[in-house]
Amino acid sequence: MKAAHFDYGRPARCGEAVAQLRQGGGGGKYIAGGQSLGPMMNLRLVQPDLLVDLRAIDALRECRTEDGYTMLGALTTHAAIEDGLALDPTRGMMPWVAHGIAYRAVRNRGTLGGSLSHADPAADWVNLMAVLDAQYLVEGPAGARTIDQPDWILGAFTTALHEDEILTGIRIPALSADSRWSYYKFNRKAGEFAEAIAAFVDDPQRGVRRGVIGALAGAPYVICDASPLIDAWDDAFAHEQLVAAGLEPDSYDYKIHAVALARAAHAVKTFRGVNA
Secondary structure (H helix, E strand, O other), X not given: OOOOOOEEEOOOOHHHHHHHHHHOOOOEEEEOOOOOHHHXXXXXXXXXXXXXXXXXXXXXXXXXXXXXXXXXXXXXEHHHHHOOOOOOXXXXXXXXXXXXXXXXXXXXXXXXXXXXXXXXXXXXXHXXXXXXXXXXXXEEOOEEEEEEHHHHEEEOOEEOOOOOOEXXXXXXXXXXOOOEEEEEEEOOOOOXXXXXXXXXXXXXXXXXXXXXXXXXXXXXXXXXXXXXXXXXXXXXXXXXXXHHOOOOXXXXXXXXXXXXXXXXXXXXXXXXXXXX
16 A cells, blocks of 8 residues: 655754644644654544655754753654664663664664654663653743653653654763663564563762663553662562553563563662663
């Protein structure tokens, strides 16, 4: 099957992109790497009247450090993160996660901003940004704004991004030199979307001991203080968090998420510079 007819625009600036989409009369879409939107269009699950291609906007590739944060432009590809070509404020965590996303052909074209805007609950960046407590930089007709991590995902495939807004970049707090992290995902075949995800960041210098239960029906569930799981595995606390994440006790989903959480907790305890 092939995509339905659509008009095409390729602006050089964010303001031009916003203007083009608005001129499209409400039936347009932004496209970056196209690794999610392209297949959906070919299957005619979505049929935009206009595609506004963001790849010519150099500002969306900008990466910089600022006040303890690293800003990665939305067009940063998974492969650039995997290969260490993009700034890494996470002491190896982001390259580790990038290496496990789909396949190299997808990583070469897929973008950080595209994945976060698509907001598949089983996608890696959605869950990683939750445990890192990132901020989302957005530009639209009303100007620029910042969206905090807890407000980003409203539900599966739904974000706080307005239809005519562009995610321009992501601000990620830099992990301290003595920080530890772990990331574990369960999938039946390499390259597939995860059935369960768990991650931890233990950064005593910043007072951060955060965990995430991911690949849920909606937004990732953030454990703000994961000390009972990082210091010594607490069965009762783990059960409490899994139930709070919306998982039904004794169900298949509960069991695989419980295993993912336990393995990620063990990995952060035995951290030796890379994820165990």
